[in-house]
Amino acid sequence: MREVNLNHYNNHDPPVCDPKCHYCQIRTFKGPHWSRICIINEIDNDVLPENFTFIPESEYGEGITLPDESFFSGCECSSNRQCKYEKCHCLQDMTILEKTGRHGEAYTYSLDSATYILKDAYLESRLPIYECHQACKCDENCPNRVVGRGRELPLKIFKTADGRGWGVRCDYSIKKGQFVDKYVGEVITSEETEIRRKASDIAQKKDVYLFELDKFKGDADRDPSLANTVFVDGEFRSGPTRFINHSCDPNLRIFARVGDHSLKRFHDLAFFAIKDIPAGTELTFDYVDGVDEEKLAIESKDKKKQKQMTKCLCKSKKCRGYLW
Numbered sequence: 001m002r003e004v005n006l007n008h009y010n011n012h013d014p015p016v017c018d019p020k021c022h023y024c025q026i027r028t029f030k031g032p033h034w035s036r037i038c039i040i041n042e043i044d045n046d047v048l049p050e051n052f053t054f055i056p057e058s059e060y061g062e063g064i065t066l067p068d069e070s071f072f073s074g075c076e077c078s079s080n081r082q083c084k085y086e087k088c089h090c091l092q093d094m095t096i097l098e099k100t101g102r103h104g105e106a107y108t109y110s111l112d113s114a115t116y117i118l119k120d121a122y123l124e125s126r127l128p129i130y131e132c133h134q135a136c137k138c139d140e141n142c143p144n145r146v147v148g149r150g151r152e153l154p155l156k157i158f159k160t161a162d163g164r165g166w167g168v169r170c171d172y173s174i175k176k177g178q179f180v181d182k183y184v185g186e187v188i189t190s191e192e193t194e195i196r197r198k199a200s201d202i203a204q205k206k207d208v209y210l211f212e213l214d215k216f217k218g219d220a221d222r223d224p225s226l227a228n229t230v231f232v233d234g235e236f237r238s239g240p241t242r243f244i245n246h247s248c249d250p251n252l253r254i255f256a257r258v259g260d261h262s263l264k265r266f267h268d269l270a271f272f273a274i275k276d277i278p279a280g281t282e283l284t285f286d287y288v289d290g291v292d293e294e295k296l297a298i299e300s301k302d303k304k305k306q307k308q309m310t311k312c313l314c315k316s317k318k319c320r321g322y323l324w
């Protein structure tokens with residue numbers, strides 16, 4: 001397998017060869033040809049972990065039941081224009097629309113030279129983004145289906161030169177507010193998550209790949225179907241964003257994105273640029289992102305704790321010194 005992968009790194013278009021081959025896996029991803037994923041290693045002879053498989057969308061594990069499609073309900077907008085300028089049903093829960101709306105433009109994104117940009121009020125918030133979806137009357141070109149349409153940027157998984165393993169960059173510049181890609185993986189129950197944490201040699205290492213889909217946990221009193229949160233595990237089955245490294249001064253952030261409201265519990269994790277990113281810059285996000293920042297600050301000053309902690313190599317001026 002190692003030889004097969006190495007052959008692909010040096011030869012970008014060989015015939016499809018083996019289901020385990022990473023190049024062949026990403027070649028089957030749908031999407032525009034300009035959004036292809038590439039894997040390069042200019043540092044050593046390493047290839048991506050053999051036990052890793054690229055998947056285009058999240059996969060639902062045992063114990064996870066998705067609502068039946070008969071429960072899906074979308075907007076009745078007769079045109080994409082209506083989704084943008086009039087009261088689209090999909091946008092009813094967008095709580096800061098009033099502040100962001102200009103000239104009757106109600107929706108979440110603005111257009112900047114043909115690129116959809118998440119409006120500043122959302123970029124600065126932690127609020128979920130609601131989009132039109134498959135059960136809506138509008139079509140795939142609706143301006144309110146940015147995450148729904150999928151990745152439109154080519155991503156390059158590359159070997160870092162400073163001991164952080166693989167990383168991700170884009171050879172095109174990315175605008176502040178531009179959608180980059182989703183984080184996908186195996187969607188699993190909290191019970192299965194605990195089993196996987198225990199099975200992992202280092203529990204904290206496992207946590208790096210686990211995302212809790214908990215954006216609507218607090219709404220469970222009103223809607224009991226939101227009570228049990230689920231997790232996305234990207235360690236062994238995921239997309240290119242699983243290789244994005246941490247920075248204490250990141251250029252991306254994850255936002256919850258909801259399509260059909262009956263799927264709130266399974267909301268998407270969507271990466272958006274939080275600053276303009278020049279072409280070729282490594283893409284990063286903050287693994288801590290405010291959650292355990294205080295705990296980390298205390299522990300990183302403790303000499304004993306430091307020995308068990310992982311040093312952060314992000315080299316930013318704002319570096320906290322440790323990942324965890």
Ligand SMILES: C[S@@+](CC[C@H](N)C(=O)[O-])C[C@H]1O[C@@H](n2cnc3c(N)ncnc32)[C@H](O)[C@@H]1O
Binds near residue numbers: 164166208314
């Ligand atoms: C989600 S993975 C990212 C992809 C990873 N570099 C790889 O090769 O699979 C997280 C791991 O990457 C490494 N890493 C990410 N950001 C880092 C940073 N700022 N400093 C040191 N190591 C980092 C750590 O080993 C961490 O456990």
